[in-house]
Amino acid sequence: MTEPLLCEMSVTGRRGLRYPEPDVPKAELPGKFTRDDLPLPEIHEVDIVRHFTRLSQLNYAIDLGMYPLGSCTMKYNPKVNEEVARLTGFAYTHPMQPIETVQGNLLLMYELQEWLKEIGGFAGVTLQPAAGAQGELAGVLIMRAYHASRGDSKRDKILIPDSAHGTNPATSAMSGLRVVQLSSDVHGNVDLEALKRECDDSLAGLMLTNPNTLGLFDENVEEITRLVHAAGGLVYGDGANMNALLGIVRPGDLGIDILHFNLHKTFSTPHGGGGPGSGPVGVSAALVDYLPSPVVGIIEEAEEELPPLYGFHNPSKSIGRVKSFWGQFGMMVRAYTYMRVHGAEGLRKVSEYAVLNANYLMAKMKGTYHLPYDRVCMHEFVLEGGWAEAPGVHALDIAKRMMDYGLHPPTNYFPLIVHEALMIEPTETESKQSLDYFVEIMIKIAEEAHTDPELLYSAPHKTPVGRLDEVKAAKELVLCCGVSPIS
Amino acid sequence: MYIPHTNEEREAMLQTVGVRRIEDLFQDVPAAHRFPDLKLPTALTEMEVMSEMKDIAAANESVQDLVCFLGAGAYNHYIPPVVDAILRRGEFYTAYTPYQPEISQGTLQAIFDYQSLVTALTGMEVSNASHYDGATAVAEAVSLAYANFRGKRNKVVLSSGLHPHYRETVRTYNQGTTIVLTGDQEKVGPDAETGKLISLIDQDTALVIVQYPDFFGRITDFSGLAEAVHAVGALLAIAVNPLSLGLLTPPGDFGADIVTAEGQPLGIPLSYGGPYLGIFATRKEYARKMAGRLVGETVDNRGQRAYVLTLTAREQHIRREKATSNICTNQALIALAATVYTSLLGKQGLREVAELCYHKAHYAAKRISGIPGYSLWTKEPFFNEFVVRCPGSVREINEFLLDEGILGGYDLGQDYPELKNHMLVAVTEMNSKMDIDFLVDLLTEQETLEVSDD
Numbered sequence: 055m056t057e058p059l060l061c062e063m064s065v066t067g068r069r070g071l072r073y074p075e076p077d078v079p080k081a082e083l084p085g086k087f088t089r090d091d092l093p094l095p096e097i098h099e100v101d102i103v104r105h106f107t108r109l110s111q112l113n114y115a116i117d118l119g120m121y122p123l124g125s126c127t128m129k130y131n132p133k134v135n136e137e138v139a140r141l142t143g144f145a146y147t148h149p150m151q152p153i154e155t156v157q158g159n160l161l162l163m164y165e166l167q168e169w170l171k172e173i174g175g176f177a178g179v180t181l182q183p184a185a186g187a188q189g190e191l192a193g194v195l196i197m198r199a200y201h202a203s204r205g206d207s208k209r210d211k212i213l214i215p216d217s218a219h220g221t222n223p224a225t226s227a228m229s230g231l232r233v234v235q236l237s238s239d240v241h242g243n244v245d246l247e248a249l250k251r252e253c254d255d256s257l258a259g260l261m262l263t264n265p266n267t268l269g270l271f272d273e274n275v276e277e278i279t280r281l282v283h284a285a286g287g288l289v290y291g292d293g294a295n296m297n298a299l300l301g302i303v304r305p306g307d308l309g310i311d312i313l314h315f316n317l318h319k320t321f322s323t324p325h326g327g328g329g330p331g332s333g334p335v336g337v338s339a340a341l342v343d344y345l346p347s348p349v350v351g352i353i354e355e356a357e358e359e360l361p362p363l364y365g366f367h368n369p370s371k372s373i374g375r376v377k378s379f380w381g382q383f384g385m386m387v388r389a390y391t392y393m394r395v396h397g398a399e400g401l402r403k404v405s406e407y408a409v410l411n412a413n414y415l416m417a418k419m420k421g422t423y424h425l426p427y428d429r430v431c432m433h434e435f436v437l438e439g440g441w442a443e444a445p446g447v448h449a450l451d452i453a454k455r456m457m458d459y460g461l462h463p464p465t466n467y468f469p470l471i472v473h474e475a476l477m478i479e480p481t482e483t484e485s486k487q488s489l490d491y492f493v494e495i496m497i498k499i500a501e502e503a504h505t506d507p508e509l510l511y512s513a514p515h516k517t518p519v520g521r522l523d524e525v526k527a528a529k530e531l532v533l534c535c536g537v538s539p540i541s
Numbered sequence: 542m543y544i545p546h547t548n549e550e551r552e553a554m555l556q557t558v559g560v561r562r563i564e565d566l567f568q569d570v571p572a573a574h575r576f577p578d579l580k581l582p583t584a585l586t587e588m589e590v591m592s593e594m595k596d597i598a599a600a601n602e603s604v605q606d607l608v609c610f611l612g613a614g615a616y617n618h619y620i621p622p623v624v625d626a627i628l629r630r631g632e633f634y635t636a637y638t639p640y641q642p643e644i645s646q647g648t649l650q651a652i653f654d655y656q657s658l659v660t661a662l663t664g665m666e667v668s669n670a671s672h673y674d675g676a677t678a679v680a681e682a683v684s685l686a687y688a689n690f691r692g693k694r695n696k697v698v699l700s701s702g703l704h705p706h707y708r709e710t711v712r713t714y715n716q717g718t719t720i721v722l723t724g725d726q727e728k729v730g731p732d733a734e735t736g737k738l739i740s741l742i743d744q745d746t747a748l749v750i751v752q753y754p755d756f757f758g759r760i761t762d763f764s765g766l767a768e769a770v771h772a773v774g775a776l777l778a779i780a781v782n783p784l785s786l787g788l789l790t791p792p793g794d795f796g797a798d799i800v801t802a803e804g805q806p807l808g809i810p811l812s813y814g815g816p817y818l819g820i821f822a823t824r825k826e827y828a829r830k831m832a833g834r835l836v837g838e839t840v841d842n843r844g845q846r847a848y849v850l851t852l853t854a855r856e857q858h859i860r861r862e863k864a865t866s867n868i869c870t871n872q873a874l875i876a877l878a879a880t881v882y883t884s885l886l887g888k889q890g891l892r893e894v895a896e897l898c899y900h901k902a903h904y905a906a907k908r909i910s911g912i913p914g915y916s917l918w919t920k921e922p923f924f925n926e927f928v929v930r931c932p933g934s935v936r937e938i939n940e941f942l943l944d945e946g947i948l949g950g951y952d953l954g955q956d957y958p959e960l961k962n963h964m965l966v967a968v969t970e971m972n973s974k975m976d977i978d979f980l981v982d983l984l985t986e987q988e989t990l991e992v993s994d995d
Binding site (some may be wrong): 060079186220227 | 542543544545546550551553554555557558559560563564566567568569570571574575576577578579580581582583584585586587590591593594595597598599600601602603604605607609611613614615617621623625626627629630631632633634635636637638639641642643644645646647648650651653654656657658659660661662666667668670671673674675676677684704706707709710712713714716717718760762786787788789790791803810811812813814815816817825828829834835836837838839840841842843845846847849851852854857858859860861862863864866867868869870871872873874875877880881883884885886887888889890891892893894896897899900901903904921922939940943948951970973974977
């Protein structure tokens, strides 16, 4: 049975919550500003709870099984994080409270900044950006502001490898920079010759994802950052893949000038069905003054019995703020808790096992699926989802068939440089048994692709809904309840 | 710890991979920088972490310890337990973006419900799946307007009654564009400034942005402004407090082309400023130009009604540098909270809570303006927030109030030098008459002390 929409559940006169009568004299309502009709549904609490509970049961989730989405780092979201974020002192503090009343929050933010600096090898960190893409925007604006403040105004070119996430070029364009795409070489690395050709005095910088979206660590990274710096440019690091690098290498040590972290990938804060994320940005010493304002600092140093006083300060050449208030604070609390549980050793172990799990899967699968770049991978790897002997089968069919076996598909058709890409990132929180089940199913699907491809074309069969008519959704646009399509 | 491998399993896996030790997997990383010694605090057990985090949280004073009269863009409202009971379901919060619709109908239909509630509340025709917060939703309105005129109109007029953080965010976002932001530089006064804004509108204007109720709590009729904006072919964006729309005429009725909102009042904890919710709604002719994720209705191959992310071809992962925005995530879980809250309160509940805020704020305004030395700067009509002229420094008054357990209003002098000694007071259903009377008593007492000091 199809779950109804809220608007279809409404029965005139029902209500889900009652409020007390006002304990003050009623004021006169604001005349013409008083609304005649509030067309919201009228639903009982029981029906509300059942509706959303039933909806929840139509979802796949990490709490149900492995979620091997490449580039997304779908690791387990610890329950203790959820408990901590809901502590009254965190969940019920107002963002505009005097700093003296929120020293716990500010200490937490200060420490988190310090830890991210240490992990990334940076001199400064802002916690403000709401997500990875917004971290990128802050980072690219910092790059722009840095060149501008030096009177270096002709630098408008930004280099982006062809394997990069789409947010990289989109962010650069938003920031008024000219995007030039860099090709990858046969090993999946940045093509150094192509890079050298573009290193001129119009270069603002390079956006580098390392490990890249093929899951490969670019061993020329120091040469890349050296070339860009020599041409007067800056190197932006896309930290989407930091789960491979905790305690393994600090991006700042490799010459990365700016990098965003994804607390919702690397540091276990939940993805929430598409957000909230959180995208702190780390920068090198030369760029600290350009960070978004404000950042958390120590306003008065500790003295004998007294702890330090934490507060906000505005960096001198700040690009300004990128959102309201101080960032996705609830996500910071979760990430802080996660880091506190792990310590330095635990974090290194996270990356080590994330990389071990990926290499294990790659080794088990490469006989069955074509592996275009056959090297040791980092936390993820990319296979081709198709075979010459089964010409009708595409990555999409494999992905849909996986659902019948209770698995979430990998990221598919990304990166764009691999034909029929299946991008697999198991994360460190999957056990050997869970990985072995994944391999077993993937091999089974490969067999089906050759012997009974119809099973794949028509998949999924066991999910709440089958394949959707996406063309209809886009052409006859219906975005809310009870209206006719927008053509 | 969340890594399940036993030593035996690790060894077996290393053998399959064909290396001896885990360290061997990192040969591509430059040796000089490999395995740095990170200076981080030693790991704690979960039990110890819980205790430490409780200590840190206890170093804060929350709005459950204090009586809160602070608003300025974030409000202390009652959140029914149903909201968190739903949010705590792992099927929702540990799910990824619903790119695989066959196993994500829960998130997709919940977003469709959200989009439906947003259009009903704002009086607009379409809504997206949300932006990061109230500030970035306004920044996205600027991007939509700029793209709508294909970059040929370069002026955006901002009201000084738009939240200072929103204006600052819009400026940050537009450092690399040719957009000129104007309108909010002049001094503010108690009278609505629509006349001043109208005088700035010309053929180069792409967008005018106002707030309703504005940062000072005022409710203004923007229909005249909308006419002037539309007369030159420009667009009007109105940033709203969504909870106020339980009572107030929706901005769609004034002719708004875009409505944005900070969704926090709709069942989202204060949580020291985030995560919150950026609501974005518009008219259907701009549906295809709106950034961010959209959920559309369709059918599956079994003939069932179902939901899917749609118009994805305009997003960054397809369009790359030609996308109108780099937005990738939305605030799905927070949008879910707002959906649960708004549907639970429904038609009657949202009206009731909005009226409670309205009546209590008016009672507070009347009482405070009766204290010697205090007067009301905000003229009627206002919603749940108002500005009072104070006899002295807001900071000092607030320090006095804090000692008595009251979180006083926002010090407007921080953002508007002409409003030195002006306090922005917010009142919600959480403030009892007793709280308000206590505030009035303290303000009276403090004023008396000040006068006797002089």
